[in-house]
Amino acid sequence: MANVRINGEDRALDGPDDTSLLWGIRDLAGLTGTKYGCGTGLCGACTVLVDGVSVRACQATLEEVAGKEVTTIEGLDADGNHPVQVAWRQANVPQCGFCQAGQIMQAASLLNETPNPTDEQILESMAGNICRCGCYERIVAAVRLAATGA
Amino acid sequence: MLHTIEQAVLRGPVGKTAGLAISKVSRRSFLQGSAAVFTIAAVASEARAFERYETGGNSMPHGLRYDPHIFVSIDADGTVTLVAHRSEMGQGSRTSVPMVLADEMGADWNRVTLVQAEGDEPKYGNQDTDGSRSLRHHVQSMRQMGASVRHMLASAAAKKWGVDPSTVQVGVHEVTSGTFRAGFGELAAAAMKEPVPAFEDLTFKSEDEFRYIGKGNIQIYDLHDITTGKAVYGADVMLPGMKVAAIARPPVLGAPPVRYDASATWEVAGVEHVLGLEVSIPPAKFAPLGGIAVIAGNTDAAIRGRDALEIEWGSSPHEEFDSAAHMAEMRATAAEPGNVLRTVGDPDGAFAGAAKTVEREYSQAFMVHATMEPPAAVANVANGKAEIWAPVQSPYGTRVDVANALHMDPADVTVNVTLLGGGFGRKSKCDFAIEAALLSQKIGAPVKVQWTREDDIRNGFNHTTSVERIAVALDAGNKVTGWRHNSVAPSILSTFAPDSGYQFFIESGMGHVDMPFEIPNISVENGKALAHARVGWFRSVSNIPRAWAVQSFASELAHELGRDELEVMLELIGSDRKIDIKAQNFPGDYWNYGEKDEVYPIDTGRLKNVLRLAAEKGGWGKSMPEGEGLGLAVHRSFVTYVAACVHVKVVDGLITVPEVNMAVDCGFVANPERVRSQMEGAAVQGMTIALHSGLTYENGAVLESNYHDYRMVRADNFPRVVKTHMVDHPFSVHASGAGEPGVPPIAPALGNALFHATGKRMRDLPFGDMV
Ligand code: FES
Ligand code: FES
Numbered sequence A: 001m002a003n004v005r006i007n008g009e010d011r012a013l014d015g016p017d018d019t020s021l022l023w024g025i026r027d028l029a030g031l032t033g034t035k036y037g038c039g040t041g042l043c044g045a046c047t048v049l050v051d052g053v054s055v056r057a058c059q060a061t062l063e064e065v066a067g068k069e070v071t072t073i074e075g076l077d078a079d080g081n082h083p084v085q086v087a088w089r090q091a092n093v094p095q096c097g098f099c100q101a102g103q104i105m106q107a108a109s110l111l112n113e114t115p116n117p118t119d120e121q122i123l124e125s126m127a128g129n130i131c132r133c134g135c136y137e138r139i140v141a142a143v144r145l146a147a148t149g150a
Numbered sequence B: 001m002l003h004t005i006e007q008a009v010l011r012g013p014v015g016k017t018a019g020l021a022i023s024k025v026s027r028r029s030f031l032q033g034s035a036a037v038f039t040i041a042a043v044a045s046e047a048r049a050f051e052r053y054e055t056g057g058n059s060m061p062h063g064l065r066y067d068p069h070i071f072v073s074i075d076a077d078g079t080v081t082l083v084a085h086r087s088e089m090g091q092g093s094r095t096s097v098p099m100v101l102a103d104e105m106g107a108d109w110n111r112v113t114l115v116q117a118e119g120d121e122p123k124y125g126n127q128d129t130d131g132s133r134s135l136r137h138h139v140q141s142m143r144q145m146g147a148s149v150r151h152m153l154a155s156a157a158a159k160k161w162g163v164d165p166s167t168v169q170v171g172v173h174e175v176t177s178g179t180f181r182a183g184f185g186e187l188a189a190a191a192m193k194e195p196v197p198a199f200e201d202l203t204f205k206s207e208d209e210f211r212y213i214g215k216g217n218i219q220i221y222d223l224h225d226i227t228t229g230k231a232v233y234g235a236d237v238m239l240p241g242m243k244v245a246a247i248a249r250p251p252v253l254g255a256p257p258v259r260y261d262a263s264a265t266w267e268v269a270g271v272e273h274v275l276g277l278e279v280s281i282p283p284a285k286f287a288p289l290g291g292i293a294v295i296a297g298n299t300d301a302a303i304r305g306r307d308a309l310e311i312e313w314g315s316s317p318h319e320e321f322d323s324a325a326h327m328a329e330m331r332a333t334a335a336e337p338g339n340v341l342r343t344v345g346d347p348d349g350a351f352a353g354a355a356k357t358v359e360r361e362y363s364q365a366f367m368v369h370a371t372m373e374p375p376a377a378v379a380n381v382a383n384g385k386a387e388i389w390a391p392v393q394s395p396y397g398t399r400v401d402v403a404n405a406l407h408m409d410p411a412d413v414t415v416n417v418t419l420l421g422g423g424f425g426r427k428s429k430c431d432f433a434i435e436a437a438l439l440s441q442k443i444g445a446p447v448k449v450q451w452t453r454e455d456d457i458r459n460g461f462n463h464t465t466s467v468e469r470i471a472v473a474l475d476a477g478n479k480v481t482g483w484r485h486n487s488v489a490p491s492i493l494s495t496f497a498p499d500s501g502y503q504f505f506i507e508s509g510m511g512h513v514d515m516p517f518e519i520p521n522i523s524v525e526n527g528k529a530l531a532h533a534r535v536g537w538f539r540s541v542s543n544i545p546r547a548w549a550v551q552s553f554a555s556e557l558a559h560e561l562g563r564d565e566l567e568v569m570l571e572l573i574g575s576d577r578k579i580d581i582k583a584q585n586f587p588g589d590y591w592n593y594g595e596k597d598e599v600y601p602i603d604t605g606r607l608k609n610v611l612r613l614a615a616e617k618g619g620w621g622k623s624m625p626e627g628e629g630l631g632l633a634v635h636r637s638f639v640t641y642v643a644a645c646v647h648v649k650v651v652d653g654l655i656t657v658p659e660v661n662m663a664v665d666c667g668f669v670a671n672p673e674r675v676r677s678q679m680e681g682a683a684v685q686g687m688t689i690a691l692h693s694g695l696t697y698e699n700g701a702v703l704e705s706n707y708h709d710y711r712m713v714r715a716d717n718f719p720r721v722v723k724t725h726m727v728d729h730p731f732s733v734h735a736s737g738a739g740e741p742g743v744p745p746i747a748p749a750l751g752n753a754l755f756h757a758t759g760k761r762m763r764d765l766p767f768g769d770m771v
Helices: A019-028 A081-088 A101-113 A120-127 A136-148 B002-008 B095-103 B134-161 B183-194 B223-228 B299-307 B323-335 B347-352 B395-406 B429-443 B455-456 B543-561 B565-573 B604-617 B672-693 B746-760
Strands: A003-008 A007-015 A047-050 A055-057 A068-071 B072-073 B080-083 B114-116 B172-177 B180-183 B242-250 B257-261 B271-278 B289-298 B310-313 B339-342 B356-364 B374-383 B385-390 B414-416 B447-450 B466-475 B482-487 B521-527 B628-637 B642-653 B654-665 B721-726
Touching: A003 A019, A019 B299, A047 A101, A055 A101, A055 B414, A068 B310, A081 B223, A081 B521, A101 A120, A101 B565, A120 A136, A120 B183, A136 B746, B072 B183, B080 B095, B080 B183, B080 B347, B134 B172, B134 B183, B172 B183, B180 B183, B180 B628, B183 B414, B242 B429, B257 B289, B271 B339, B271 B429, B289 B299, B299 B447, B323 B356, B323 B466, B323 B482, B323 B521, B347 B466, B347 B482, B347 B521, B356 B414, B356 B543, B374 B429, B374 B628, B385 B395, B385 B429, B385 B642, B395 B414, B395 B429, B414 B429, B429 B447, B447 B628, B466 B543, B482 B642, B482 B746, B543 B565, B543 B628, B543 B746, B565 B628, B604 B628, B604 B642, B642 B672, B642 B746, B654 B672, B672 B721, B672 B746
Parallel strands: A003 A068, B080 B114, B242 B447, B385 B414, B482 B521, B654 B721
Antiparallel strands: A003 A007, A047 A055, A047 A068, B072 B080, B172 B180, B242 B289, B257 B310, B271 B289, B339 B521, B356 B466, B374 B385, B374 B447, B466 B482, B628 B642, B642 B654
16 A cells, blocks of 8 residues: 555555556556656656646656655646636647646646746747657647736 | 558458448438538539549449538537548647548538548448548548538428528528428437538539648647647456556567576566467468567556566577668669569660769668557457457458458457557557457457557568669760669568569659659669568668668759759759650559559659748758758659658757758648648657668567657657648649658658768768768
């Protein structure tokens, strides 16, 4: 059993402490919004927030987040209306959508730390998240929109 | 694409059904709103039918459906439920196709619910989501069904109110006549009983009456779910008692595991089964590659257990395959005459008598799809039935293939289609669903198969490698008098039938025999290349290497002649005409993407138009600062015309792309917003293809394994601005598609721009991101 706090709830997950946070979230906590894309920290599809900061869930274990607050896409906002989510919809960002939870969590983390990022900061912060469909132009526009409202 | 391959393999008729009884269609209540009002004159004399044209949709397996009872139901509360029968992989079909029906019937999109069809072509008609066909094949049938429902609602209202049908008006989600008014829901039950009108008796909306079609004002149906993590992809399906499998597949095609040690695997908590799967070797269609499966209670344990296996792999006829040596062989082959597929005039004479010849060779490495969602599928085989949940492009094909693999009747197999986290042709191949089914059958519990990224890179279906050699003969006035193009590439057919080493008509139809230039002497040739990798189709397929070669060559030729590239490209295409494929001696099996040449001809005027448009919008001809350049390319594929003008800027040796202008002519556009997103995505994927996408084989195995060595364009260096310019057409200009045709012109336009920026000519894909 591993005790983890996910989306404001204390969860006892039925797996060893060294279970990957990604698979703990997906298979043990049953929250499938967080995606597997590479398992090696290279794509960002698994991005979640740990104490408000983006973490690649595939690169962390359950024990490493013990006592910390894990936020997944499902918990980012109760109504799904976090400014980043709203901006994502306004800008019609997704194509297939598979990378988008990770992109949104990464953008939310960026804006937590840097509410008014420059373009360079946006590009740098988002460069760890691959979008095979190629939505980058809209991703960058949506991050700007979420930050500035325009 | 699959059905045509099977046609080529079997040399038999297409469209054979698998003997399935047509499932009972739900005849629930039919069609319940206010605003724009559409008058319906429900009588033939007033009919304003659009002019019907024939598409390849009719000759696809199971063809098209026109009966609205199959696709539309309306609840008493007015909720309109539409069936989405095409798979959604990011291209937007799940939204755009039903949107056409909704608009034509007068439904309010906010009151539309979509249900995703399971794999059932005898019921829904063809569902094979591939070949940029969804709108091309279904825009007419969707309009027809929408109009039918509108008429049926109007007839039901006229009877209910005892009024002359000509006084009935269908507005948005409501029907009126004088002071009578009813929502779609109120009329649904009666409307369902009305006969479905014949096409000739239908009136259609005029284009200025469209509220959604052609507007781009409808957001994708799954947008909220995607942005909140609720959207369901293959791996997101969880069943009670479900186990997860990870499979160690042969690193070399067909190499069996001769010995393995699972002791470390058994030490991983949660591992429950270690099972062998029969090894296959091409041609084996979509049969799983086989190997050793590790089945566990969760994905983490399955992958760890799989990675802990120690396996000794046996020998395979492909164990010496080396992609570099193979490339050298293909180059040697390309330098020799190939099998002649198309001849015009006297090409040998033209070259013999040429004042000058220009010859160049281009190549492309193997690629894999690397969809963001690696293959994953869930199967539950129990009590003589099998149920599958999978992100597949061809759900009915999956159903039949799974049934065959399980030795079951397709009637006992159900295939539920999840969202696809990217497809690009990878998910046309249902090997991963078959794996899940076989494993579920073996252990008697639901099984999810999860491919890791390494599996995806190393055990996929490759976009083929190729060498394209092009020569032109020039007369004393530098006029092009002869064209020779020898294409050498392992064929997709090798996955389906014993490998002849030669291309088949579908591959040849993609930018090779259909070369549109107006040149008096032409020889289109194909040299032999055997496949030692599992070859499959990848978004845009053979159009990628052909456009790469032909459009790079056009630029090189212009440079050689000291002339403007745009002028030379336009001149090569020649006069405005619809190519006469007989006079131009196209081969008898010439494949026009499954479309009749009369309906979707090669129209050089449209080809030139998009080229001029992209050039104009991209600022072709303006002077560029040092280290920057513009490049052009144009290509017709999937009966759509796309040109790109790419702006390259080299920054400290890094190739960057500040802007891409894309001009697209895909006939009538149903959803311009998704055409735009497809062009943006194509520019990104095209840049990835140009810079990064190459697999290396040594000793029969792929060396690359994940995104560090099989790289993708990322947010730190992508085409920063993509401007899409659509040629505006009325409905009478036959709709084509936009999923694939954006990709082919990108790499050559980028290469041509790079040449102008640096003087360096790239001829081999991928060429890396540094110069
Ligand atoms: S799955 Fe974690 S970074 Fe790719
Ligand atoms: S939307 Fe498909 S991978 Fe990003």
